[in-house]
Each structure stands twice: as C-alpha cells, then as structure tokens.
Amino acid sequence: MPLRTDTSKGLALGAPATLYVGLLVVAPLGMLVAYSFWTQTYVAIDHSLTWENYRSAIGDPLVRHLLFRSVWIAALVTLMTVLLAYPIAYFIAFRTERKALWLLLITIPFWTSYLLRVFAWKLILGFNGLLNSGLQGLGLIHEPMTWLLYNEFAVVLTLAHAWAPFAILPIYVSLQKIDRRLLEAATDLGSGKLERFFRVTLPLTIPGIISSSLIIFIPTVGDYVTPALVGGADGKMIANLIQVQFGPANDWPLGATLSLLAMVTVGIVAVGYVLLLRFLGSRIR
Amino acid sequence: MNTCTTLRGAAAAAALLAGPALAAGDELTVFDWSGYEDPGFFGSYVEKHGSAPSYTFFGSQDEAFTKLQSGFEADLAHPCTDATRKWAAAGLIQPIDTDKIENWDAILPAIRDVDGVTFDGETWMVPFDWGNTGLIYRTDKVDESEISLQALADPANAGKVALPDGAPSAYAMAALATGSAEDYTHMSDAQFQKASDFLRKVHPNVRFYWSDPGQLDQALASGEVAMGWAWNQTELNLIWNDTPARMMRGEDKGIATWVCGYVHLKGSTASDAQVYDMLNALTDAASGKYIIESWGYGHANGDAFEAADPELVKTYGFSDAEDFFEGTLFFDAVEPELEARMLQEYERIKAGF
Numbered sequence: 001m002p003l004r005t006d007t008s009k010g011l012a013l014g015a016p017a018t019l020y021v022g023l024l025v026v027a028p029l030g031m032l033v034a035y036s037f038w039t040q041t042y043v044a045i046d047h048s049l050t051w052e053n054y055r056s057a058i059g060d061p062l063v064r065h066l067l068f069r070s071v072w073i074a075a076l077v078t079l080m081t082v083l084l085a086y087p088i089a090y091f092i093a094f095r096t097e098r099k100a101l102w103l104l105l106i107t108i109p110f111w112t113s114y115l116l117r118v119f120a121w122k123l124i125l126g127f128n129g130l131l132n133s134g135l136q137g138l139g140l141i142h143e144p145m146t147w148l149l150y151n152e153f154a155v156v157l158t159l160a161h162a163w164a165p166f167a168i169l170p171i172y173v174s175l176q177k178i179d180r181r182l183l184e185a186a187t188d189l190g191s192g193k194l195e196r197f198f199r200v201t202l203p204l205t206i207p208g209i210i211s212s213s214l215i216i217f218i219p220t221v222g223d224y225v226t227p228a229l230v231g232g233a234d235g236k237m238i239a240n241l242i243q244v245q246f247g248p249a250n251d252w253p254l255g256a257t258l259s260l261l262a263m264v265t266v267g268i269v270a271v272g273y274v275l276l277l278r279f280l281g282s283r284i285r
Numbered sequence: 286m287n288t289c290t291t292l293r294g295a296a297a298a299a300a301l302l303a304g305p306a307l308a309a310g311d312e313l314t315v316f317d318w319s320g321y322e323d324p325g326f327f328g329s330y331v332e333k334h335g336s337a338p339s340y341t342f343f344g345s346q347d348e349a350f351t352k353l354q355s356g357f358e359a360d361l362a363h364p365c366t367d368a369t370r371k372w373a374a375a376g377l378i379q380p381i382d383t384d385k386i387e388n389w390d391a392i393l394p395a396i397r398d399v400d401g402v403t404f405d406g407e408t409w410m411v412p413f414d415w416g417n418t419g420l421i422y423r424t425d426k427v428d429e430s431e432i433s434l435q436a437l438a439d440p441a442n443a444g445k446v447a448l449p450d451g452a453p454s455a456y457a458m459a460a461l462a463t464g465s466a467e468d469y470t471h472m473s474d475a476q477f478q479k480a481s482d483f484l485r486k487v488h489p490n491v492r493f494y495w496s497d498p499g500q501l502d503q504a505l506a507s508g509e510v511a512m513g514w515a516w517n518q519t520e521l522n523l524i525w526n527d528t529p530a531r532m533m534r535g536e537d538k539g540i541a542t543w544v545c546g547y548v549h550l551k552g553s554t555a556s557d558a559q560v561y562d563m564l565n566a567l568t569d570a571a572s573g574k575y576i577i578e579s580w581g582y583g584h585a586n587g588d589a590f591e592a593a594d595p596e597l598v599k600t601y602g603f604s605d606a607e608d609f610f611e612g613t614l615f616f617d618a619v620e621p622e623l624e625a626r627m628l629q630e631y632e633r634i635k636a637g638f
Contacts, residue, residue, distance in 0.1 A: 042621045043354075043371060043374050043375035044375075061638065062632065062633050062636055065636065066636070126509075127504065127507055127508075128509070144509075146492070150492065232493045232494075233488070233491060233493070233494060233635050233637065234637070241632060244632055246351065247345070248345075248347045248451060248452065249628045249629070250347065250350065250351070251625075
C-alpha cells in the first residue's frame with residue numbers, strides 16, 4: 001500500500017508545521033477577528049457582536065489618511081528598493097565570479113539589530129547629526145537642515161536601507177536561474193543588449209521582482225518602530241495608531257479592527273500589484 | 286556609586302548573617318520603571334531580608350496595565366496617581382492598610398491628599414516619589430520675561446517646540462494654558478474644545494512629539510528645540526549637562542505635579558509582612574534622603590527633606606516643599622470618557638487634523 005504510506009508520511013512531515021502555524025497564526029488571527037466585533041467599556045470587554053468598530057474606523061478621515069499614507073510610503077520604499085536592488089543582483093548574477101563573497105557582504109546590515117539601524121539613521125539625519133555637522137564643518141551650510149528628520153522622507157530612506165537585502169536576494173535567484181543559452185539565442189537572432197534585456201532577461205525575472213516587492217511591501221505597510229522613531233508627526237503610519245489603541249487608549253477591539261483593515265488593504269493592493277505585473281509581463285512578449 | 290557599593294556590601298553581609306527564619310528578599314517581585322531597582326531606595330528591606338527584591342520593568346503605565354490585565358503577576362507595582370482609579374476598577378490592586386505603614390503620618394499632606402491615593406473609602410497607594418511637569422526652555426534662546434505657555438503657539442517659535450506624545454500630559458498643559466486647570470479631570474465640552482484649539486495652534490510649531498525623554502534632553506541640549514513640556518528629570522539632566530535651561534516656575538505661569546507610588550497587587554503571593562517591610566523601607570526618610578540627593582526627585586516623606594543636604598535641596602528647588610505645590614495642577618485620574626476623548630482627539634491633532 002504505497003499510497004497509504006506516502007499519505008501518512010506526508011501528514012507526519014506536515015504536522016509540526018501545521019500545528020505551529022495553527023497555534024501561532026490562525027488562533028491569534030481568530031482572536032483578532034473576534035475582538036474586532038466586541039466593544040471596550042472602560043476596563044472590561046462587552047462581548048455582544050457589533051459592526052460599530054468597523055463603522056467608526058472606516059468613517060474616520062484620520063484612519064483613511066493613515067492607511068493611505070502607509071500604503072504610499074510602503075510603495076515608495078518598494079519602488080526605491082527594487083530599483084536599487086536590481087542592478088546589484090544583476091552584477092552578482094552576471095558580472096562577478098565571487099558570488100558567495102558578494103552575497104555575504106549584502107547580508108552585513110543584518111548582523112546588527114533592526115532597531116540599531118533605525119537609530120543609526122537618526123544619528124546621521126539628526127539636527128546635530130553626522131550629515132549636518134559634516135556639511136557645516138565643510139562650510140556648505142550654515143544652519144542645520146531640519147527637513148532631514150521627522151518626516152516621510154526619513155521613513156522611506158530608513159526602510160529602504162533596512163530592507164535592501166530582502167529585495168536583492170529573490171531578484172538574484174531569478175536572474176541566476178535564467179538559461180544563458182536564451183541570451184545567446186537572442187543575440188544570434190539580432191537583439192541588441194538593451195533589447196535583449198527588456199525582452200528576455202526582464203520578463204524572466206518578473207517572479208523575482210514580484211516576490212521581492214511583496215516581501216518588502218507587506219511588512220513595511222505595518223511597520224511601527226521606524227515611523228515612531230524617525231517619522232515625527234508627518235511620518236506617522238497606521239501601525240502607530242494601532243499601538244495607541246492597544247496601549248494608551250486601551251481599546252483593543254478598535255485596535256483589532258484597525259489591524260484587520262490594514263491587513264485587508266495590504267491584501268487588496270498586493271493582489272492588484274501581482275495581477276498588474278503579470279499583465280505587463282505578458283505584454284512584453 | 287559609593288552608596289550603592291556600600292549597600293550592596295551591606296546586603297551581602299546581611300545575607301550571610303540572616304538565618305533561615307526570614308523569607309529570602311528576592312521572593313518579593315516589584316513591577317517598576319527601570320532604574321528604581323536602585324538599592325538606595327530600600328536599604329532597610331535589604332537589611333531585614335538579606336537581599337533586594339526581584340524587579341521586572343515596564344516602559345509606560347499603559348504597558349504595565351495591559352500586562353497586568355493579561356495575567357502577569359507581581360507583588361508591588363509603581364504606577365502614578367492618575368492610574369490608580371483605573372487599576373482599582375479593573376480589580377488589579379488591593380487596599381493598603383495604612384496602620385502598617387510606619388511613616389504614614391510623615392508623608393507630606395499635600396501628597397497624601399492627592400486624588401488617586403485614597404478613594405472609595407480605601408487607601409490604594411503608598412506615595413513614593415513626585416516632581417514637576419512643566420515648560421522647560423533654553424534661557425539663552427528665550428528671554429525669561431517672555432516665556433509663557435502662550436509662547437508655544439507663537440509663530441516666531443516655529444519648529445522650536447517639543448510636546449509630549451501622551452495625551453493626558455498634553456491636555457494638562459493645554460488646560461493650564463486655557464485657564465481650566467481646576468477642571469482638568471472633568472472639563473466641560475467648551476473647555477475641552479478650548480484646550481484642543483490651543484494644542485492645534487501649537488501643532489505647526491512642533492518639531493516632534495517626544496515619547497522618549499532622552500530624545501527631548503538631546504534636542505534641548507543641541508538647540509534643536511528651544512522649549513518643551515517635560516518632566517523635571519529633563520531639567521536635572523540639562524543642569525548636570527551645564528546646558529542653560531530651566532523649568533518655567535511661578536504660580537500663575539502654569540506647572541503640573543506628578544505623584545507616583547507603590548500599589549499592592551491582587552495577584553501578590555509574597556507574605557503581607559514582607560510586602561509591608563518593603564513599603565516601609567521605600568517610605569523611610571533615609572530612602573527619601575537618597576532619592577533627593579542622588580536623583581533630584583521629591584520624596585513623599587517630609588522628614589527626608591530635613592535629612593537631605595540643604596545645598597542640594599535648594600539646587601533642586603525643594604526648599605519649601607509646601608510652597609512647591611501652590612497653584613500646581615496635580616495629575617489626577619481624568620474621567621474615563623473624557624480621557625478617551627483626549628486620546629482620540631490628540632491623535633488627530635498630532636496628525637494635523
């Protein structure tokens with residue numbers, strides 16, 4: 001009975017992961033959904049089901065504004081990171097023999113904690129930070145530039161730096177997988193370098209671009225610590241409002257609703273993005 | 286540091302001498318702000334129990350509340366008076382037996398009478414430390430004659446202002462600025478609107494809303510901002526850093542006072558005797574002398590000010606402790622409904638809405 005053995009083997013292999021995901025992802029998510037239909041009454045929770053949280057959250061211009069800004073910042077970060085990552089990945093895949101060394105170098109930012117990297121940017125962009133004091137020392141500016149920190153720009157810059165390796169690796173893998181004979185064939189058939197890139201290389205790496213975009217976009221929409229530290233008032237994102245609900249405001253149901261709204265928004269944008277890229281990719285051929 | 290070392294030495298010696306009759310000191314767990322594990326605060330407890338209590342830390346009262354409500358257990362915790370009503374309502378704390386607090390009568394009356402210490406016929410907190418929250422400004426950038434809470438909204442100070450990220454503190458400031466300090470905990474709609482309007486007027490001038498005092502200290506020291514609404518700790522840090530800055534004082538200028546203390550948690554498993562030994566050690570005049578001299582904070586025990594070095598008492602502005610509280614706004618528990626409105630409205634104001 002080979003089938004039975006295969007099935008049971010498969011079940012046995014999948015069980016630990018299923019259990020793990022079930023306990024640590026599905027159960028908390030279920031709790032989140034349940035909370036979003038309850039109501040906070042001072043220090044207790046009213047368990048009667050209501051849409052009120054959704055109604056007030058969706059009707060709130062602040063929530064819509066922050067959701068929109070979160071998506072906008074994450075989109076900018078994704079665009080910047082992927083654009084900057086592609087040439088690096090291309091270089092490693094096609095132009096160097098020392099691939100392992102380069103890949104190792106790229107992971108170096110990950111050797112320090114995420115929080116430290118955010119703080120490092122604060123030190124660089126700060127009022128008397130590295131950049132301002134350096135430029136002042138050179139006599140290029142007389143007053144410290146205040147537009148460097150506490151705004152959207154600082155958030156985008158910090159996130160793009162922190163997430164760069166996540167973009168490089170998937171794109172590198174998809175470039176590496178390209179059958180070199182296809183490129184030779186394109187050349188033989190009379191394609192120039194640029195045409196060869198846009199008609200062969202780029203379409204074949206679309207899966208890599210999609211996966212690195214999603215890997216960056218999804219977590220950055222919900223990033224909390226970067227906007228909290230370098231965002232100031234103009235760089236706040238939806239996660240900061242969610243934290244307020246779970247912390248100072250002590251309104252877990254509303255916090256759960258906002259979290260779910262953020263997840264739905266991310267889901268819609270991500271699916272739309274994948275469909276769009278697939279469509280564009282198919283048009284190139 | 287010397288005091289610390291001496292105390293640790295004493296603790297070690299006491300640990301050797303103390304017999305098995307007494308429970309080990311570290312069986313008591315204190316849920317506290319980081320830094321309060323300083324052995325100078327509870328010398329007599331260490332002498333009696335052989336070692337310091339165990340400490341677990343929180344970063345904000347809200348975080349502490351959330352953690353306790355989710356089932357975290359400790360014996361004592363260290364919130365401030367504005368939180369005790371909420372903690373009691375959530376059933377997290379048990380009443381204090383003031384007969385067992387040796388120094389209860391020595392506690393400054395103004396501190397003992399703060400709302401949030403005693404309410405609903407029970408005492409819920411043993412006050413421990415207190416200090417001011419006020420407008421700290423750079424004396425070299427803002428003239429003393431011109432400083433006022435209204436200056437925060439002056440367009441001339443664009444980008445030179447830091448406000449706290451937390452709503453209750455910001456609204457206390459706004460209440461002082463708009464003349465409703467007396468009604469801070471139960472503002473009428475009109476008063477609330479006036480206070481919110483004031484905060485909206487200040488918003489364009491705000492460089493950042495601080496949540497980490499270190500961020501504010503550095504910004505004031507570097508001149509990034511010229512004024513900020515902050516705790517007395519910031520003023521002390523700037524004094525110690527030789528930065529020309531001070532807190533705006535004077536009865537009609539607008540200043541607030543915070544009072545924090547220890548509460549007996551319901552989930553406490555340590556014996557009452559041990560809990561009260563700790564509470565007595567914390568309210569001891571010797572502990573008070575230490576916190577005044579080494580930290581520059583006010584202590585609940587009035588005798589501590591006489592025991593402390595008069596020079597330092599003067600430097601830190603505690604010469605007349607009673608005078609200190611004249612015309613100040615105490616951070617009392619804001620009515621829950623109003624507090625919720627403050628929080629939601631302040632998020633809007635901070636986002637520019």
